[in-house]
Amino acid sequence: MQSLMYADDMAWEYAEEISHNWLLQFLKLDIRNRSRCSFSNTIEEMPSVVFFPEEKVVNEVAIMRFLIDQTSISVPFILHSGTKKESPLELSPFIMMDYIQHKTNMYDALNTPGCPKKERGILDPNINDITLEFLYGQLAGILLQLSKISFPRIGSLTKVDDFTWEVSRRPLSMNMNELVRLGGLPRSKLPDSTFNTTSCYLEALADLNIQHLLHQRNDAVESADDCRRKFMARRLFRKLAREKRLLDSPFEQGPFKIWCDDFRPGNVLLHENMQIAGVVDWEFTYAAPAEFSYAPPWWLLIEKPEFWPNGMDDWESVFDYRLKTFLKAMRDCEDVEIQKGHLKESQRLSSHMQRSWDSSHFWIVYAALNSFAFDAIYWQKIDPLFFSAPQSPETAWKERLGLLGEREIEEMEQLVAQKLEEMKTRILKWDPDEYTVEAIAKADGAH
Template structure:
């Protein structure tokens, strides 16, 4: 069994091509200069340098340096973000909320806007202060000397006191995120200077990836807030079913693989619908702040290895408390489905490191309670330990990582609810009786459709209007380049024919080349 469901490679190629070609323009001075002039509007000072800071998974960041600081403008990448306007609005509201409600060091937002309001109408943007830092938590935890192109992993030889110092700071961030209580599940809106409410649907990283790489139509995503944990998990379980239905390519390896994935999703949905995946005492909240992209790579450290900034708050929303009560997978840096020695080894190593994390978290809780920053009932350490021991951790991981769902379900969730099996890869056959006749018929229909999809390799893509517009522009450029190439080939062929006849074709060829250049 694969450790993760493969993304649609045809869709992935389209998304990457769009994003890569959009990024190329930032190498041109004619693009950079108007952006720099735009940023300068919001900072009256002498600029000393303007350059690309970094290209992330969803954005490109450019930094404008001054004598006494720096400003960053971050623009969403078409082809990477399929909800750019919504993402930026959500992130701005969340960052301002965190700055007001916590002491987590987040960048100060100077200005933000839509694509139409952006320089050269490139994409939705945020202008914020740059946080000076020496390194990132990722580098402090990673194996020393790990090449940048390789996936990181927690240094197995890291000193215990160093690990406790770094883990302790991360525990502080999680504790602060868990304190605010919200009445609904969804994205925050700022009502006035001191008031925020959950008014929009939750927009998660997983949802973006399902549309971008899993062919899920955007219309299938939730469009409302939720007032119960079970209703939200049921909606996420339904998304996993829709994902399997709609991903055209690379979703399954064979007919039986399709059946295995169908059974897993249907049974998981039944568990969610029957409210077996959530804690009844947490059903109606209060709900907690959850960031899909909170991980060591987004935590900035100074030269003393102290946190000076936490960045990239996109895909942050109010979520079921069970999300916050699950211990963070990123304690090992690497996800379980990518772990070199497999998920069971990841589980063993994680269990060992989690003991250290919970110990330092409890110490941080004790200090926060003594200082009046936390109450006894706001401790996280006990909840996290219980989530790990009960297996609730794996439920939350499965609903947040759709491409890793199958192996997580069969190895960690199915045995808990339906009993152990000798071979997880064949367990689906034993569970067929739990599906009714209509569901089994639906399964076979799905198998037939998937086998046909494997032959055609068609593209099924539902990008946002900005990604689609740039992709179509890219397509037109390519068609024009092909036409020009054909014209040049025609000119070259005619020139060869003229030479073969013993005549001088210089004037004719020059005229046609000139005409070709003028028509570009």
């Protein structure tokens, strides 16, 4: 497998320490006793885990209220939300919501029995087909509801009045948060506006991957050639995005669909009878290119392709097998909705997902949304779609050098020199938000 872009370990350890120290505040009896809010229904945004916490809370509250208003998806009812200054003891921005009674969640229902909690889960290979189709069918129903909603721009939602919602703020994604938190990306490099076209947004995401490689201080590359390989992958991906070749989208100017970065089995709560009780964690949800929603969900196997124990090709083979079950469940769900008059034949999501998988658009979307997995995905799944088959995936980057101009070659070699110099020392370099800076100061003061 091609090397991944590993997270900066220094940033990771520092972020974990900050969030751990912040969380200890809740173990102090005087804090719990002084707060009049129930901690069982209050979500706090931990510093160094979530950057842009105020923006994230505003976005999450807006999308949850939209879903309650516009869909039948069961999401927690929001009692109150507020800024850091409005929170108990001014600890963080917050959301107070009703607790959803449940017995388990979809992750536990799908996971391999006996899998230790600390290990990464994998879809139970021996799961009963009827059970799997039943569980997949409920997940398909949620995705189908989301896919029916359209917006004219890419970005986060705002409630204008009691009856009107619009996309007026930048799309804030989980990947963007992680790039700042663990990838050394300056906050100023993130998009700061909405987008009107799919190609513009894809180019912006391609630019983020380039900036990620430039700015991550530690653990970014393993050698000079690894740096060149990663540089080549990112430049070629952006070239394809600029030329509007990546997706050749029929939805270039919309309509755009609701996309939740964190929608996954672990956030789907179940009753004892395995019926869905509710769906939680709608942070990082925004109107996105339709192709994001039209790609089959990677979480059908629970585990991501880049972490699959037997390699990415085996993941693809197992996924292809399970996708048939998922799409059958979705078609059954669509049939019911069409019979009820709630869905048009042209709104079937299953056909879009099948085309996305068959055309490998799935991998293009996945690479755009997962910066730390980008390199493995690009060289194994994307590069062969657009360029002649390389003699070896390991040396494909050398065969692509002719696609770069002289200036780009110079930039590549300058970056190689920079990264080799950086490898001589390990220095923490990141761009924490004001909220995290304050938490660091408090922790230092306590010591």
